[in-house]
Amino acid sequence: MDEQKVLSIKGLLDDTPEEYLSHKEKYENSIRKSVLFYKTLHSTEDENMSVDEKTKLNFRNIVTSAIFKDNSPFMLHNSMFIPTIMGQGTDEQREYWMKRAKNMEIIGTYAQTELGHGTFIRGLETQATYDPDTEEFVLHSPVLSSYKWWPGGLAHTANYCIVMARLYIKGKSHGIHPFMVQIRDEETHMPLPGIKLGEIGAKLGFNTVNNGFLGFENHRISRDRMLMKNAQVLKDGTFVAGSNSKLTYGTMVYVRVLIVSNMANMLAKAVTIALRYSAIRRQSQPKPDEPEPQILDYVTQQHKLFIAIASSHAFYMNAMWLWEIYYSVSLQLASGKLDNLPELHALACCLKPLSTIDATAMIEKCRLACGGHGYMLSANLAQTYGLATAAYTYEGENTVLLLQAARSLVKAWVGHVKGRPLKGTMAYLAGDSTVKAWDGSIDGIIQSFKVVAIRKISSVVKILQDYEKSGLSPEDAWNKASVFLTAASEAHGRAVLLSVYKSEMDKRAAVLSPPLRKVLLQLVDLYVTYWALEKVGDMLLYASITDKDVDELQRRYIELLAAIRPNAVGLVDAFDFRDEILNSTLGAYDGRAYERLMEEAMKSPLNAEPVNQTFHKYLKPFMRGKL
Numbered sequence: 001m002d003e004q005k006v007l008s009i010k011g012l013l014d015d016t017p018e019e020y021l022s023h024k025e026k027y028e029n030s031i032r033k034s035v036l037f038y039k040t041l042h043s044t045e046d047e048n049m050s051v052d053e054k055t056k057l058n059f060r061n062i063v064t065s066a067i068f069k070d071n072s073p074f075m076l077h078n079s080m081f082i083p084t085i086m087g088q089g090t091d092e093q094r095e096y097w098m099k100r101a102k103n104m105e106i107i108g109t110y111a112q113t114e115l116g117h118g119t120f121i122r123g124l125e126t127q128a129t130y131d132p133d134t135e136e137f138v139l140h141s142p143v144l145s146s147y148k149w150w151p152g153g154l155a156h157t158a159n160y161c162i163v164m165a166r167l168y169i170k171g172k173s174h175g176i177h178p179f180m181v182q183i184r185d186e187e188t189h190m191p192l193p194g195i196k197l198g199e200i201g202a203k204l205g206f207n208t209v210n211n212g213f214l215g216f217e218n219h220r221i222s223r224d225r226m227l228m229k230n231a232q233v234l235k236d237g238t239f240v241a242g243s244n245s246k247l248t249y250g251t252m253v254y255v256r257v258l259i260v261s262n263m264a265n266m267l268a269k270a271v272t273i274a275l276r277y278s279a280i281r282r283q284s285q286p287k288p289d290e291p292e293p294q295i296l297d298y299v300t301q302q303h304k305l306f307i308a309i310a311s312s313h314a315f316y317m318n319a320m321w322l323w324e325i326y327y328s329v330s331l332q333l334a335s336g337k338l339d340n341l342p343e344l345h346a347l348a349c350c351l352k353p354l355s356t357i358d359a360t361a362m363i364e365k366c367r368l369a370c371g372g373h374g375y376m377l378s379a380n381l382a383q384t385y386g387l388a389t390a391a392y393t394y395e396g397e398n399t400v401l402l403l404q405a406a407r408s409l410v411k412a413w414v415g416h417v418k419g420r421p422l423k424g425t426m427a428y429l430a431g432d433s434t435v436k437a438w439d440g441s442i443d444g445i446i447q448s449f450k451v452v453a454i455r456k457i458s459s460v461v462k463i464l465q466d467y468e469k470s471g472l473s474p475e476d477a478w479n480k481a482s483v484f485l486t487a488a489s490e491a492h493g494r495a496v497l498l499s500v501y502k503s504e505m506d507k508r509a510a511v512l513s514p515p516l517r518k519v520l521l522q523l524v525d526l527y528v529t530y531w532a533l534e535k536v537g538d539m540l541l542y543a544s545i546t547d548k549d550v551d552e553l554q555r556r557y558i559e560l561l562a563a564i565r566p567n568a569v570g571l572v573d574a575f576d577f578r579d580e581i582l583n584s585t586l587g588a589y590d591g592r593a594y595e596r597l598m599e600e601a602m603k604s605p606l607n608a609e610p611v612n613q614t615f616h617k618y619l620k621p622f623m624r625g626k627l
């Protein structure tokens, strides 16, 4: 994928900043650019892509989000529509639909969330009732809350969509299944009969994604439009259940894994902008006889930014590791082996939340670290925040996913106590649950995070069991303990993030040049030390850290900031974002932030004339007391 080729597409980069376009113009401009962009790339997702190619695809998401300073209305076509065909379609269905989708003959989206339900999939109300006489499904939205609401591209862009609907046969519900539905005429693009479409309105971000609503009025589709890889409806209406009803949730697991790598990229973009700006911005005069220093030389500024570099590396390493697990589990599923699906689900339910929580917070910290100019839309930090914070919610709201992970952790712990072996990423739960003396080495700290997770999981299980002994139902006990269930999941996720980052770096260290190895391992050290200090309460409670150890840890952290400082700009340059992709007045490689701020300011339509017409219409009469 040649970045230069993409960015040299004529008309792809805006001369009129999107900030000054209307809501409608933003959408129309994003369609224009999406067509230009995808015509050039003409490549869409293929589940057989290698992990490296997957990263490139992820790169495409970065390029599109950069070029649009938001996301493309084609986004769901690649991130969910195509993966669902691949994951849920029969061979024939894949054969037919993949050709049309990959050639962009049709544009699709993934319509699952409804006005009334997003998290609770089993509560979805859109109906797909099988009519054996005509061998059709009748799609219907019985109430307003059953309208599909949120799907990207649904409003005016897509002409097909995957609809997740409740299957009814002879009055009996058979759960939620995926249906391929044409929603617009391929020639006129008019909504088909019995289909109501529209846009859901302006949002915090995602304002070029064309999120829409969709309602059905007894709209009929043929039987072959149900994606029947996992479950089938025969001509006579016989329902054949899949081996596991959660296989229909497969696309969401895939996107949760993708989000971890997206967070690595988004955070890398934000810290590149903030750090480069911190290298050119000079402010204050701590030493009277010396010039104003670069704000990057303030240790507080280094504290704000260097963890973002290390976190981007950590998310990237974890994402590549998770992709490998995803692909191996996908191959196992293809041969009917489901054993490792729960572990993949639990991992995705930990790493998607933690990467989005950290990335959102750190991107905001990057914006704040740029002072007033960070507040400019031309800095592209607010938009990056808007994209990242959306991922906190979509693809499984973070709290809900952490509770899902807690479900697996509680099951694993209860099984362990009963003597059942633990496996995979939960095997460490069988390890030593005490730290006799604080070990401040990187491996020692990571081991302490594992002990924290063991202790939090075991103690929340005890709380659950005590509540149930007191007579509470399992559901009420679960809800009562849920704050500490999410805390246990977070502790598990933190232990995974840290240990995978370290082990993946160790694997790569051998092939790095000594200077590069030194810098990258400093980032690992910074990451582990930062989180030990952030979670010092847990370390005091479970890892026998003393006040002397904390003092040592603080001094080590300060020394690490100083050690990384000389390479800080080089580390963000190594993310290798072109100016067009950063799309930021503050983050350009040439460091001409002030000139770019002024250049962008002059593009404001208000600067087209020295006196705005409201002076004569309102101000002057008002100031003359004539209004």
Ligand SMILES: CC(C)(COP(=O)(O)OP(=O)(O)OC[C@H]1O[C@@H](n2cnc3c(N)ncnc32)[C@H](O)[C@@H]1OP(=O)(O)O)[C@@H](O)C(=O)NCCC(=O)NCCSC(=O)/C=C/CC(=O)O
Pocket (backbone or CB within 6 Å): 075, 076, 079, 110, 112, 113, 118, 119, 120, 121, 122, 152, 246, 249, 250, 252, 253, 255, 341, 342, 345, 393, 394, 395, 396, 397, 400, 404, 407, 408, 411
């Ligand atoms: C919260 C969920 C998972 C609850 O699902 P539910 O069917 O209610 O299951 P249970 O909580 O009862 O758990 C039963 C059982 O199933 C296992 N399980 C659940 N999900 C999966 C899965 N994906 N893969 C494998 N196994 C799964 C669970 O572990 C339990 O196992 P036990 O052994 O413990 O019994 C569900 O409602 C959910 O996923 N909600 C989130 C909805 C969501 O993610 N929506 C995304 C819509 S698309 C979107 O947001 C797009 C955004 C734009 C973009 O991405 O660009």
Ligand SMILES: Cc1cc2nc3c(=O)[nH]c(=O)nc-3n(C[C@H](O)[C@H](O)[C@H](O)COP(=O)(O)OP(=O)(O)OC[C@H]3O[C@@H](n4cnc5c(N)ncnc54)[C@H](O)[C@@H]3O)c2cc1C
Pocket (backbone or CB within 6 Å): 076, 110, 111, 112, 113, 116, 117, 118, 119, 120, 149, 150, 151, 152, 206, 211, 390, 393, 394, 395, 396, 397, 398, 399, 400, 403
């Ligand atoms: C930018 C964006 C793009 C999106 N794109 C798409 C798309 O393309 N296709 C699509 O289908 N959907 C899409 N969505 C919808 C998204 O998937 C849902 O918003 C998400 O799943 C959360 O569901 P919800 O909105 O119903 O929130 P809710 O679940 O109502 O969450 C509200 C609060 O309730 C809490 N809560 C809910 N259930 C529980 C529970 N069991 N235990 C404890 N607390 C709970 C949550 O933690 C949260 O604090 C998009 C959303 C956004 C923001």
